[in-house]
Amino acid sequence: MATSRNEPRALHRAADRVFALLYPGSESWRDTPAARREQRAMGNAVVAAIVACIIGLIAFRDAVPIWGPVSPGSISLMLGGATALAVAAIEQLRPPGPPAHGATPLVRRIERIVNPLALALVNCGIVLMILALIIAVLSNSFTGLLLDAIPSALIVALVCAAVAYGVTLSVGDVTPTRISGLLAAFMTGGVVIAMLTTSDANWWKLHFSELGVGDNLSGFIFNATLIVGGLLLASLASLVAPKLRRWSDRARPSRTRNVPLVAWAFVVIGCCLIGVGSVPVNISLIMHNTFATGMAVVFAGLLASMRWVLDGFSRSFLAFSDATLAALVVATILFWPVGYLNLAGFELIAAGIIFAWLVILLRHIDFSAGGQPPGLVLADETPAGNVDLMTTPEAASRSMASTTPSPGVSRRSEIPAFEVMKITDEVARRRLAGHDVVSLCAGEPSARPAPGTLKPAGYTGPLGTMPLREAIAGHYANWYGVDVDPGEVAVTTGSSGAFQLVFLAAFDPGDAVALASPGYPAYRNILAALGVRVIEIPTGPETRYQPTPELLEAAVSEHGALAGLIIASPANPTGTMLNRADLAALVDWCAAHGTRIVSDEIYHGIAFPEPGDPDPRGVSVRELTRDAVVINSFSKYWGMTGWRLGWALLPEDLIAPVEALASNFALSPPAPAQELALTAFTPETYAERDAIVADFARARALILDAAPALGWGEAAPSDGAFYYYSELGPQLDVYGTSTAYARALLEHADVAIVPGVDFDPVAGDRAVRLSYAAGAPAVEEALNRILRFQAER
Numbered sequence: 001m002a003t004s005r006n007e008p009r010a011l012h013r014a015a016d017r018v019f020a021l022l023y024p025g026s027e028s029w030r031d032t033p034a035a036r037r038e039q040r041a042m043g044n045a046v047v048a049a050i051v052a053c054i055i056g057l058i059a060f061r062d063a064v065p066i067w068g069p070v071s072p073g074s075i076s077l078m079l080g081g082a083t084a085l086a087v088a089a090i091e092q093l094r095p096p097g098p099p100a101h102g103a104t105p106l107v108r109r110i111e112r113i114v115n116p117l118a119l120a121l122v123n124c125g126i127v128l129m130i131l132a133l134i135i136a137v138l139s140n141s142f143t144g145l146l147l148d149a150i151p152s153a154l155i156v157a158l159v160c161a162a163v164a165y166g167v168t169l170s171v172g173d174v175t176p177t178r179i180s181g182l183l184a185a186f187m188t189g190g191v192v193i194a195m196l197t198t199s200d201a202n203w204w205k206l207h208f209s210e211l212g213v214g215d216n217l218s219g220f221i222f223n224a225t226l227i228v229g230g231l232l233l234a235s236l237a238s239l240v241a242p243k244l245r246r247w248s249d250r251a252r253p254s255r256t257r258n259v260p261l262v263a264w265a266f267v268v269i270g271c272c273l274i275g276v277g278s279v280p281v282n283i284s285l286i287m288h289n290t291f292a293t294g295m296a297v298v299f300a301g302l303l304a305s306m307r308w309v310l311d312g313f314s315r316s317f318l319a320f321s322d323a324t325l326a327a328l329v330v331a332t333i334l335f336w337p338v339g340y341l342n343l344a345g346f347e348l349i350a351a352g353i354i355f356a357w358l359v360i361l362l363r364h365i366d367f368s369a370g371g372q373p374p375g376l377v378l379a380d381e382t383p384a385g386n387v388d389l390m391t392t393p394e395a396a397s398r399s400m401a402s403t404t405p406s407p408g409v410s411r412r413s414e415i416p417a418f419e420v421m422k423i424t425d426e427v428a429r430r431r432l433a434g435h436d437v438v439s440l441c442a443g444e445p446s447a448r449p450a451p452g453t454l455k456p457a458g459y460t461g462p463l464g465t466m467p468l469r470e471a472i473a474g475h476y477a478n479w480y481g482v483d484v485d486p487g488e489v490a491v492t493t494g495s496s497g498a499f500q501l502v503f504l505a506a507f508d509p510g511d512a513v514a515l516a517s518p519g520y521p522a523y524r525n526i527l528a529a530l531g532v533r534v535i536e537i538p539t540g541p542e543t544r545y546q547p548t549p550e551l552l553e554a555a556v557s558e559h560g561a562l563a564g565l566i567i568a569s570p571a572n573p574t575g576t577m578l579n580r581a582d583l584a585a586l587v588d589w590c591a592a593h594g595t596r597i598v599s600d601e602i603y604h605g606i607a608f609p610e611p612g613d614p615d616p617r618g619v620s621v622r623e624l625t626r627d628a629v630v631i632n633s634f635s636k637y638w639g640m641t642g643w644r645l646g647w648a649l650l651p652e653d654l655i656a657p658v659e660a661l662a663s664n665f666a667l668s669p670p671a672p673a674q675e676l677a678l679t680a681f682t683p684e685t686y687a688e689r690d691a692i693v694a695d696f697a698r699a700r701a702l703i704l705d706a707a708p709a710l711g712w713g714e715a716a717p718s719d720g721a722f723y724y725y726s727e728l729g730p731q732l733d734v735y736g737t738s739t740a741y742a743r744a745l746l747e748h749a750d751v752a753i754v755p756g757v758d759f760d761p762v763a764g765d766r767a768v769r770l771s772y773a774a775g776a777p778a779v780e781e782a783l784n785r786i787l788r789f790q791a792e793r
Contacts, residue, residue, distance in 0.1 A: 040091075041168035048083050048164035049157040055079065056153030063146035067139040072152045076159040077131050083160045084127040087167045088120035111238050118231035119174070122186045123167045125228060129189040131159065176239055180362035183232055187355055190225025194218045208347035209288060212280040219280065226277025234270030236362070237263040242762065243365050244310065258309045259736070265302045269295050269358075299354050300328075306361075317364050324357045423742075427752045438782040440770045441752040445639040445692060445722070460671050462663035464491025464647070468674050471681045472647055478681075479604075480620050488650050490658050491669045495602050495633035495646035499526055501665070502629050502648055505657035506596055507532050511563035514555050516547045518725065518760035518767070520572045520600070535559050538762070545574040545716050545725075546582065549589040556593070565590055568600040569618060570607065570720030573759045573769040577607065577719040580619045587624045597621060597628035602646070605637035605689070607720035608697050618720060627651050634673075636721070637689055638680045643673040696722045699772035699779040706783045710790070713766075722773040725756070727766050734793060737765040749789040751782045 059075055067073040147155070170182070194211045198218035203210040211222040241263040275291030303325055307318060328350060335346035427439045463469065469489040476484045492498040499522065507513060509531030515523050517536040524534040535555050539545045547567065556562060567586060569578040578586070590597050599621040609616040621628045633646035650658055662668075679685060703724045707715065713729030728738055735741040738755035745751050754771075756764030772779045 037169060041165045044087050044090075044168045045161040045165040048087070049161035052079050052083070052160035053153050053157035056156040057149060060147075060149040060152040063148050064152060065139070065144075065146055066142055067135055072147060072155040073135040073139060075152075076156050077128065077135065079156060080131050080159050080163045081124050081128050083163045084124040084167050085120050087164050088123045088171050089116060091168060091171045111235070114231060115235040115238065118228065118235045119171050119182075121228045122182050122232050123170055125186050125190065125225070126182065127163050127167070129186075129193060132193070174239065176236065176243065176362040176366040179232065179236060179239065180359040180366075183229065183362075184355065184359050186232070187225060187229050190221055190229070194222035194225065197221065204344045205342065207281070207343040208351065209276070209281050209292070210344070212277065213282045223277040223280060227274050230270040230273030230275075230277065232270070233273060233358070234267045236270070237266045240266060240362070240365055261309060262302070262306075265298055268298045269302075272298070296350070296354075299358075303328075303357065313364070317360070320360060321357065324353055327353050423746070423752055423754060426746065430746070430750065435750050437746075437750045437752060438774070438778050438785065439752040440772065440774060440779065440782050441754055445636060445641075445696075445773045458671065460668040460674060462659050462666075462668055463489070464669050465671075465674050468677055469647075471678055475681050476620070476622065476649075479617055480623050482620070482622050484622065484649060488652075488655065490648045490650055490655070490662065491674060492646045492648060492662070493666050493669050494635065494644040495600070495631050496522060496526075497644075497666065497669075498631045498633075498646050498648040499523070499598075501658045501661050502598060502631065502650075502654065503527055503530055503532065504661055505654050506598070506629070507563055512559050512561065513564035513566065514547065514552060514562050514595075515566040516545065516568075516571070517762070518545065518573055518756060518764060519566075520568060521758045523566050523600075532563075533559070535562065536762075541714055541716070545571065545576045546578055547586065548582070549585055552586075552589055552593075552595075562593065562595045564596045564598060566598045566600065567621070568603075570603040571600075572603070572721060573723050573725040573754075573756070574716035575718035575721045575723045575725065576716055577618055580615060580624075583619050583621060584624055587621065587628070591625070591627070597625070599628055599630050601630055602633040602636050603721040604632065606693050606696060606722060608700060608718070622649055629654065634677050634680060637693075638677075638685070639689070639692065640673070640676070640680075643670070643676060645669060645673040645677055695775050696772060698776040699774075700724070702776060702779050702783060703770060703772060706787070709787060710783075722771055724770040724772065725759075725767060726770075728768060731790070732766060738768045739765060742768060745786065745789055749785040751785045751789070 056072075056075060059070055060072075064071045170178070191211075195218075197216075198211055199216055200210065200214075200218075203213075212219050212226070241259055244259045244262055272291045272295035276288060276295065279287045279291065281288045303321060306321065307313060313321075331341065331346055331349045331353070334340040335343070341349070423441050424439070427437050427441060430437050466486060468491055469486040472489045472491070473484040473486045476482050490498065490501070492501060503513075503526055507527070507530070510533060512533045512535050513527055514535040514537055516539045518539075519536075524536065527534050537547050537551050537555055539547065539551070543551065546569070547565065552562065552565065565586070567578065567583075569583070570576065587597065589595070601618070601620055604618045604620065607616060607618050620630060622630050629651065630649035631646065632648075634640040634643065635646070648658070700718055700722070704718070707726075710726075711730060713727030715724065715726035718724050728735075728741055731741055732738075735744060737757075739757060742753050742755045745753060754769040756767035756769060758764065759769065760767070770779075770782075774782075
């Protein structure tokens with residue numbers, strides 16, 4: 001495995017040396033999403049230029065003017081529009097991102113058609129407007145100029161290359177801010193061109209929609225602008241909803257349930273705008289006005305109620321919204337009863353005000369909700385210099401007022417805290433205050449008792465004592481029938497210490513490492529802190545919440561080669577396990593692609609197999625390959641969470657690097673914990689811990705039996721570990737997010753569970769995790785409280 005991974009790196013270094021000789025100078029290239037977009041843009045530009053040049057050489061036989069039936073202008077206009085459509089479509093055909101929160105399968109299918117179509121048409125429209133303007137200026141400036149075939153073809157090639165380059169960058173990174181700019185440019189340009197090309201000089205004496213009357217070019221441009229603009233507005237719902245949820249959940253979670261109202265408002269406004277463009281006044285005045293009135297009513301409701309529907313808007317935006325509402329009121333009064341504005345003037349002013357507010361709203365949502373996930377800050381961004389619009393005005397004032405230089409903190413420390421530990425602190429606080437809290441929060445089984453006396457101990461070797469490393473190797477022979485050399489075992493300060501050492505030894509900054517989502521948050525946070533690119537692979541019930549070779553292929557096509565893959569079986573939070581065949585498929589794929597596997601097996605031994613299962617404790621990846629890293633711990637099966645002791649089985653090429661890192665970071669694992677761990681592999685201890693696993697099985701059965709009464713949504717199959725991960729289903733209609741539900745459950749029923757946002761930053765606010773490590777009696781009491789809590793609301 002190591003050799004196959006190093007071979008492409010050696011080729012890259014050889015290529016770099018060749019390019020350094022041909023093009024001396026510094027190389028600042030970094031393999032980032034932005035850099036890959038830039039590469040795609042350059043590649044698309046080259047392909048478009050070649051194709052356009054060939055078509056131009058075929059089309060141009062004689063000297064031609066800049067504009068005419070067969071001219072550089074007309075061919076550039078046609079090929080430029082086609083290039084914009086093709087490039088936008090190709091970029092949008094890349095693997096789709098995670099679905100919008102709460103989207104049904106039908107809605108997702110519609111989004112996958114409408115969203116790319118809207119983006120492609122808007123980009124094509126903007127390109128055609130710009131080209132038409134440039135061609136008009138050039139044809140008027142160079143009257144009588146004739147161009148031969150070669151310069152004509154080169155002009156067309158340059159135009160198509162520029163279009164391909166610009167459109168690739170435009171649709172390659174879609175955010176509300178970018179969409180708002182496209183929307184403003186497209187709507188303004190389309191309406192202005194319709195005004196310039198109309199044959200009715202008196203259209204403004206009637207009403208604004210008179211521009212769309214008739215079969216002339218002006219009517220087509222005006223109506224097409226409204227239809228495509230409406231498509232883009234409607235498609236914004238899927239882009240805005242996740243950001244609004246994250247924003248609202250930080251400001252006032254109880255109002256997150258209102259996010260769908262705002263998202264649907266965008267859909268309705270967009271659909272009404274499509275209706276206005278599809279049904280001009282000369283076809284049906286009643287239907288046209290119905291669509292226009294519907295759009296105005298929904299917009300007015302959104303504008304007037306926004307501050308009560310959602311929370312967290314900045315004072316400047318609220319003031320801007322009030323000014324917008326006042327401007328609409330003044331324009332209405334000037335139209336009627338004053339009569340100063342005619343209908344066309346009123347409609348034009350009202351449309352300008354509406355779209356200006358929508359554009360500002362989109363930008364405000366984008367900046368306030370944050371476009372960059374924590375821990376993944378780009379090199380040219382400076383988070384410390386930004387004022388978060390979600391902070392209170394007082395905090396923002398203090399931040400802006402402070403001009404004293406300070407040492408600051410590193411960007412790699414800007415990762416989210418573990419939500420489970422925050423809830424654990426809240427549970428402890430409530431218990432101190434006298435509350436009888438049942439905690440299904442932490443994955444912490446009952447602890448093993450420590451020996452009566454522990455000998456005074458000094459440092460051990462950086463990879464642990466040899467007796468313990470030999471005992472761990474013997475454990476693999478006992479459970480899995482595999483031969484492990486004690487020298488391959490690295491004892492660490494908990495499995496967390498093992499992850500840090502292995503990630504440092506195996507991956508460089510900028511490497512791409514894939515992991516399943518939902519998944520244990522420390523994976524991505526540690527990797528992000530180390531500068532490794534985290535590629536989260538959305539999983540669901542169709543793959544039993546585990547990665548597959550097909551999902552990895554899609555990740556490679558989207559993000560490039562994968563240096564690593566983290567797998568977990570049983571997994572936290574889903575409890576799902578990989579069977580031998582599925583694990584072997586992943587091992588084969590990684591071997592073929594030079595991808596290093598890091599297998600988290602800390603829940604091995606806690607499994608609930610069907611009778612006759614050939615692998616009742618789970619399959620270790622070490623049974624299939626010696627090239628993978630195996631990480632395990634004494635915390636879960638053996639119940640030694642507080643002793644902070646784990647281990648890693650290392651491939652030969654990582655033993656020396658991990659030992660060097662360990663000797664510098666921690667000197668040695670804790671010696672008293674290693675002494676206690678030596679007692680973990682006796683028949684008596686195995687029997688003791690298996691009895692506790694049997695209690696986990698009883699607690700699990702209680703949850704599975706209560707699932708219909710809970711009435712939640714889709715749940716992951718709890719094959720192992722001690723977790724039950726489920727969507728909340730109808731409870732989301734009441735509480736909006738799992739964070740709000742969990743907070744209310746703790747406050748009103750004294751039951752602690754974990755919202756899913758830790759494990760899945762995109763869709764986790766729809767799910768919760770219950771830990772049944774507390775045992776059957778605690779689980780039974782918690783379930784009774786949850787059912788009473790839901791019945792009372």
